Every structure is written in C-alpha cells, then in structure tokens.
Amino acid sequence: MPLLRLIYIGILFLAVIFFVQAQQFRGAISPRDIGPAAFPQGIAGLIVVLGTIGLIAGWRTTPKVPWSDVALPLAVGAVASVAMWLATLFGFFTVLPFALFVGLWASGSRQWVAVTAFSLLVPLFAWLIFVRLLGLPLMTI
Amino acid sequence: MWEGFLAGLQMAMQAQVLIAVFIGVAIGMAFGTTPGLDATSGTALLVPATYAYSTEVALGALLGLYTAATYAGSITAISIGVPGTPASAATVLDGFALTQKGKLRRALSISIVTSVIGGLVGTAALMFLTFPLAAFALNFGPPEYFALGVLGVTIIASLVDRIVLGGFVLALFGLLITTVGIDPFTGSPRFTFGNVNFFEGIPYIPALVGLFAVSEAISLIGARSETRSPPSRLSLWCFNLPKAAFYKIMRVTMIGSIVGSVLGTLPAIGAAAANWIGYNEARRFSRDGDNFGKGSEEGLAAAESSNNSTVSASLIPLLAFGIPGSATAAVLLGAMMLHGVTPGPTIFSEQLDLVYLIFIALGLSNLLMLAFGVVGVGLWVRLVQMPPVFIAVTILTLSVIGSYSIRSNVFDVYLAMCFGVFGYLARRCGLSPVPIVLAIVLGALIEENLRRSLIMSSNGIAIFINRPVALVVLSVAVLTSLVPLKRLVRPLPRKQTDQSAAKGDER
Numbered sequence: 001m002p003l004l005r006l007i008y009i010g011i012l013f014l015a016v017i018f019f020v021q022a023q024q025f026r027g028a029i030s031p032r033d034i035g036p037a038a039f040p041q042g043i044a045g046l047i048v049v050l051g052t053i054g055l056i057a058g059w060r061t062t063p064k065v066p067w068s069d070v071a072l073p074l075a076v077g078a079v080a081s082v083a084m085w086l087a088t089l090f091g092f093f094t095v096l097p098f099a100l101f102v103g104l105w106a107s108g109s110r111q112w113v114a115v116t117a118f119s120l121l122v123p124l125f126a127w128l129i130f131v132r133l134l135g136l137p138l139m140t141i
Numbered sequence: 142m143w144e145g146f147l148a149g150l151q152m153a154m155q156a157q158v159l160i161a162v163f164i165g166v167a168i169g170m171a172f173g174t175t176p177g178l179d180a181t182s183g184t185a186l187l188v189p190a191t192y193a194y195s196t197e198v199a200l201g202a203l204l205g206l207y208t209a210a211t212y213a214g215s216i217t218a219i220s221i222g223v224p225g226t227p228a229s230a231a232t233v234l235d236g237f238a239l240t241q242k243g244k245l246r247r248a249l250s251i252s253i254v255t256s257v258i259g260g261l262v263g264t265a266a267l268m269f270l271t272f273p274l275a276a277f278a279l280n281f282g283p284p285e286y287f288a289l290g291v292l293g294v295t296i297i298a299s300l301v302d303r304i305v306l307g308g309f310v311l312a313l314f315g316l317l318i319t320t321v322g323i324d325p326f327t328g329s330p331r332f333t334f335g336n337v338n339f340f341e342g343i344p345y346i347p348a349l350v351g352l353f354a355v356s357e358a359i360s361l362i363g364a365r366s367e368t369r370s371p372p373s374r375l376s377l378w379c380f381n382l383p384k385a386a387f388y389k390i391m392r393v394t395m396i397g398s399i400v401g402s403v404l405g406t407l408p409a410i411g412a413a414a415a416n417w418i419g420y421n422e423a424r425r426f427s428r429d430g431d432n433f434g435k436g437s438e439e440g441l442a443a444a445e446s447s448n449n450s451t452v453s454a455s456l457i458p459l460l461a462f463g464i465p466g467s468a469t470a471a472v473l474l475g476a477m478m479l480h481g482v483t484p485g486p487t488i489f490s491e492q493l494d495l496v497y498l499i500f501i502a503l504g505l506s507n508l509l510m511l512a513f514g515v516v517g518v519g520l521w522v523r524l525v526q527m528p529p530v531f532i533a534v535t536i537l538t539l540s541v542i543g544s545y546s547i548r549s550n551v552f553d554v555y556l557a558m559c560f561g562v563f564g565y566l567a568r569r570c571g572l573s574p575v576p577i578v579l580a581i582v583l584g585a586l587i588e589e590n591l592r593r594s595l596i597m598s599s600n601g602i603a604i605f606i607n608r609p610v611a612l613v614v615l616s617v618a619v620l621t622s623l624v625p626l627k628r629l630v631r632p633l634p635r636k637q638t639d640q641s642a643a644k645g646d647e648r
Contacts, residue, residue: 077559
C-alpha cells in the first residue's frame with residue numbers, strides 16, 4: 001500500500017482542520033500582537049502547500065509497503081493500550097506479567113520457561129527500581 | 142569563573158551524581174550494544190526516570206548514557222559486523238575485518254581508547270567554544286531567538302530529508318502540534334477539542350518516548366526472525382593495545398577527533414555523518430590509507446574517535462544558544478526544561494555551576510566508559526545474544542512507565558503509543574522522526590519569540606531585517622530550505638527511494 005501518501009493525506013487533513021478551527025479563536029492582546037490564530041494558521045497553510053507539492057512530486061515514486069508492516073505497529077499499539085486500560089482497572093503490576101506473557105507469546109516466543117520467568121522478573125525489577133527506588137506513583141494507576 | 146568551576150566540581154563529586162553517571166554509562170553501554178537502539182532512544186527512556194531527582198543527578202545520568210551509547214555501538218560493529226547504532230556504520234569496515242583476522246581483542250581495545258580520546262577532545266572543544274559563543278549570544282533578543290529556532294528546525298528538516306519535502310512537512314506538523322493547549326499570551330484554549338488532557342498542550346516526553354523508544358521496540362518485534370551470529374566468547378578483561386600500536390594510531394585519532402568536534406558543532410550533522418567523514422579525512426592523511434577498509438587499525442581509530450567527539454560538540458549550540466544540534470541534544474533540552482533549566486547564554490550567568498557540571502560529567506563519563514570498555518566488554522557483547530522480542534517488550538514496559546510517570550496521567554501512555562505507531566510508520570516509508578521532535582521541543586520558543594518580536598516592533602516584520610544577526614540567521618534558514626527543492630527538479634531515482642524506505646530512518 002502507498003503508506004507515504006496516506007501519511008501525507010492524514011497530515012494535510014489535520015492541517016485543514018486546525019486552519020478552520022483557528023478561525024474561531026479570540027482576538028489579539030494588543031494591536032501589534034498577531035493573536036493566537038495567526039501562527040497555527042500560517043503553519044497549517046504551509047503544510048497544505050508543501051504537503052500537496054510533496055504528494056504530487058512523489059506520487060510516482062511512492063514505495064509500496066506491505067500490509068503486514070502497517071498491521072504490526074497497530075497491533076502492538078492496540079495490545080499495549082488495552083493492557084494499559086486493564087491496568088487502570090486491576091492495577092499496573094497485576095496486569096504487567098500477563099501483558100508481557102501474552103506479548104511474548106504473540107511475538108512467536110515459545111520458550112515457555114524463559115517467557116514465564118521473564119514475565120515475572122521484569123515486573124519485579126520494575127517495581128524495585130521505579131516504585132521502591134525512584135518512588136514513581138505507579139501503584140496509583 | 143573559578144568559583145563556578147569549583148561549585149560545579151563540588152556538585153559533580155556528590156555521591157548521588159557519581160552513581161548517576163555510573164548508572165548512565167552502564168545503561169548507555171547496554172543500549173548502544175543492542176542493534177536498533179541508540180543514544181536517542183536511551184535518553185528518551187531515561188528522562189522520565191530522572192524526573193524525581195535533582196537536575197545534576199539527571200544530567201549526570203543522561204550525559205553518561207549519551208556518551209557510552211555512542212561508543213558501545215562499535216562493540217557489535219566489531220564483534221558481529223552489525224553496527225549497534227548508525228554512528229558506528231563506518232566502524233564495521235575495519236573493525237569487523239580485524240575480527241575476521243582474529244584480532245577481536247585488539248579491535249575492541251583500539252575502539253575504546255580512541256573513543257575516549259575523541260570524547261575528551263570533543264569535551265575540550267565544548268569548554269573552549271561555548272563561553273565566547275554564549276557571550277556573543279547575550280545580546281540576543283526575541284528576533285534572534287526566533288531566527289535561531291527557525292534555523293534549527295530548517296537545517297534538520299532539510300538535511301534528513303530523503304522524501305521530497307518530507308522533513309519539512311513533518312517539522313511543520315511538529316510545530317502545529319505545539320500550538321495545542323492554552324495560548325501563553327491570551328490564555329485562551331487552542332485545539333483542545335473539549336478534552337482537558339490537551340489544556341497543558343501535547344507533553345513532549347510521551348512524544349519523545351513514542352517516536353524514539355516505542356517505534357524502536359516495534360521495529361525489534363518486526364525483526365524477530367533475524368538471526369545474529371553468536372559473538373566470540375570473551376573474558377571480562379580483554380585489553381590488548383601495546384604502546385607501539387597506540388602511538389601508530391594517535392595521528393589519525395587526533396584527525397578524527399578534530400573533524401568530529403567541528404562537525405558535531407554544526408546542527409544536524411550528527412555522529413553518523415561524522416563517523417564517515419572523519420574516516421574519509423583520516424584516510425586522506427594516513428600513510429596507510431590504501432589498507433582502510435581491509436582491517437586497518439588506523440581506519441578503526443579514525444572512525445571511532447570522530448563519532449565520539451561529536452557527543453560533547455553537539456552540546457555547543459545547545460548550551461550557547463539553547464538550540465539543540467542533534468536528536469539526542471533535543472531530548473537533553475527536553476530533560477533540562479523538565480528540570481526548570483533553560484539552556485542558552487543566561488545559563489552562564491545564572492547557573493554557571495551547572496555548565497561546569499556538564500563539562501565534568503562528560504569527562505567523567507568518558508573515563509568510566511574506558512573502565513567499562515576495558516573490563517566488562519565481554520559482558521556487553523553477550524547482550525547481542527538476547528532475543529530482540531525480549532528487548533522489545535522491556536522497552537515497551539519502560540516506555541509505558543516513562544510516559545505515565547511525568548504527569549501520572551494514563552492519557553500520556555496512549556499518546557506515546559500513538560506517536561510510536563506514527564514514528565514506526567513514518568520511518569517505514571523513509572521519513573525521519575527527528576524534525577518532528579525538534580519542532581515539538583522548539584515550537585513554543587519559535588512562536589513566543591515571533592510574537593514578542595512583533596509586539597516590540599513598530600514596523601512589523603521589518604524588525605527581522607533591521608537586526609543583523611536575525612537577518613543573517615534567517616537568510617541561512619531560507620537558503621537551507623531551498624536544498625530539498627532541488628529534488629523537485631531532479632527527484633531521487635526510484636531504486637534509491639525504495640531503499641530508503643526499506644532501510645527506514647538511521648538518524
């Protein structure tokens with residue numbers, strides 16, 4: 001799939017939304033101030049111009065990227081986000097061993113002993129370093 | 142000046158700071174040795190962990206990591222022929238050739254010694270150049286800072302640009318992202334879409350962690366089928382560099398160090414380019430130039446000294462002007478801002494002790510790196526044998542913890558994942574995430590100084606023409622912006638574009 005084109009189109013779409021939204025912003029604090037809208041509108045305008053040129057100029061040379069390469073990051077992002085959502089329900093250190101186990105298994109690791117040991121040791125070290133030593137508020141998730 | 146130095150020394154000699162540098166170097170060795178990970182992803186992951194500590198502890202750990210990770214990429218480059226970081230690409234040529242000749246211990250010894258020399262030369266350049274540059278920058282006002290911010294973004298955007306205008310579009314996208322949140326001048330919300338999580342803007346730590354660490358983790362998961370040749374077994378002590386061999390490589394080591402220091406000062410050049418340029422320059426001056434690439438000890442020395450000298454040199458524009466010269470320097474800027482430190486000329490009058498602490502921490506990192514390289518290199522080589530998927534899930538865990546811990550907000554974790562997915566996809570089609578990061582870090586500085594300049598001007602944008610420094614810097618920025626436009630007239634051959642896409646970003 002032409003991934004680069006999709007990225008360009010996505011950025012152009014966001015730039016247009018930002019440009020339109022900025023029209024509703026309040027006025028400037030003084031006659032010399034350009035106000036809160038001018039900078040984002042200028043940037044969004046430049047994105048539309050340069051993005052369109054880049055899109056057209058690279059139309060023929062856009063490399064094709066296999067679907068699997070797009071699915072991989074989406075799957076990783078989704079699994080991590082679901083794990084994080086579950087962590088908000090059951091606690092970070094309760095969910096982490098299961099998330100690591102599932103993640104390693106889904107990534108093709110079949111060394112059960114190593115996977116199980118790793119899934120238990122990483123949360124243990126994370127707890128020791130980040131909660132006990134650094135005092136990060138991970139228990140409150 | 143001496144008072145500042147003594148205060149910095151006192152700060153650096155605190156047990157906490159020394160331990161932080163030690164830990165930073167150890168983590169940097171691990172990150173640099175692991176192919177796919179580098180100093181930038183390492184520092185991005187370490188920044189949140191240092192949040193709970195004082196500025197000097199945080200800087201000690203981060204500088205230790207930066208220094209060691211840049212060197213440690215050479216360990217895998219030499220032992221298995223795979224550069225641990227892009228900064229060690231040229232090291233493979235002679236380093237791996239020496240290993241194939243049965244001189245692994247000699248190659249690793251040359252690598253560590255020349256890296257330390259390069260690092261110390263770069264630190265000396267940092268010490269001598271930042272003071273006059275910062276004194277010059279003391280006269281700067283909002284127009285000059287606006288111009289410098291624009292130059293920082295345009296140079297990076299144009300030099301890393303492999304896809305037509307891709308660097309610029311991403312840089313502008315990064316600038317657009319920084320406009321989300323409360324407007325600092327009017328106090329009105331911008332692009333928050335009713336979501337309270339956006340009121341403080343898009344936090345840059347989740348963005349850095351996502352673009353550098355999460356995307357690297359995804360790459361490692363994708364590379365799970367790749368097999369790595371097992372490295373040779375090494376004892377912990379493997380130093381082997383007789384005096385005669387040391388004297389023989391000194392000349393090219395100094396050439397590589399000076400070239401690296403000069404290149405490191407220039408924004409966007411970075412250790413990867415310095416590694417190649419230093420190597421080529423040393424070949425021109427070496428009497429053994431014909432053997433470069435065939436297992437030359439001088440070739441290895443040149444490549445290693447040049448990339449490590451850029452580490453300290455890349456901090457020159459950051460300290461003197463507050464403008465980062467590389468992706469890792471941008472992450473360091475983010476870390477400093479997180480701790481309430483604003484790099485730039487004022488830091489020399491307000492927090493001189495911190496400036497000296499940076500110099501001392503860099504020197505200390507190099508010396509500690511020497512100890513790690515001499516004594517424990519066999520240990521780091523074994524890290525290569527760890528399955529990439531295990532490394533990837535560890536990085537993902539650290540990314541989640543890191544992005545959450547700054548604001549204790551789960552929303553930031555989701556943001557990091559979004560940036561990670563975006564960063565991976567962008568790199569997969571040849572776009573580098575570096576311009577977007579630099580724009581996110583510099584965006585507020587650019588907008589605020591633009592608006593301040595126009596408020597203080599009685600003739601609108603004429604203020605940028607009437608101020609010579611701003612005019613020169615903006616002219617350079619405009620000229621730099623024209624570089625990618627050449628591609629519009631003469632685009633890259635299709636084959637090269639495909640290769641770029643397949644290879645992804647190498648920063």
